Amino acid sequence: MRFIVLCGFFVAVMAQRHNQQQHQQQQPQQYNNNNNINENDNKYKHIPIVSHQQNLEYDGRFNYAFETGDGTKVEQSGALKTSSFDPKSAGEAVEGSYSYIGDDGQTYSISYRADENGYQAFGANLPTPPPIPPEIAKAVEYLKSLPPHKDNQ
Template sequence: MKFLIAFVALFALALAAPPQNEVGVVRQESDVSPTGFKYALEQTDGSKAEAEGQLKNFDKEEAAVVVRGSFSYVAPDDGQTYSISYIADENGYQPQGAHLPVAPVA
């Protein structure tokens, strides 16, 4: 009987403990319109993301949303903050970051 009481008490204690890897939101903003969007997100683990997109008309029949943004995160293995800025448009996704490899000049 004592074992059962101790087991139930330890089980209850384990359930009451806060989660180890829970991440909270520090800041969150968003604005969406028919011609574009804008958002920002910052979390308690140090990660951040921001983006803005605008509708771009290429000609009378083709249009797409052109996006400019950035994000950063703290790597769990080395504790460094890595940042990427990017453009996504008619030329595709174009990321830039100090840690990304760069293609040789032709």
């Protein structure tokens, strides 16, 4: 009988310890003033969402826009579109833009369109190919003026 009482006491003590450990693990993490979860983890700055709108229609049309506290702005809209290559198929045609402030303080803006012709981006800060040197352009025009070669007929 003493063995059963002793085992019961041992089980009660172990259960109490187990409950204390679970309670300690379930304590919520404390937030600091920078809205970071841990004080040591401050490599990411909290950036608030200033505005956000979105709309989704039953026919596949949609649009959304948001702006963040650091000046980033995004907007996009799209709709189902019949393909010009295959009138029996449809896909999503999307257009939009985004802008952000770079580390140099300059605002960078990109507009884009994506449809059956692929993704096409437009912006003053995007790289462009260098102009063709006049000598090369003249040589290309000369080659175009020549009659076709016998092997290429």
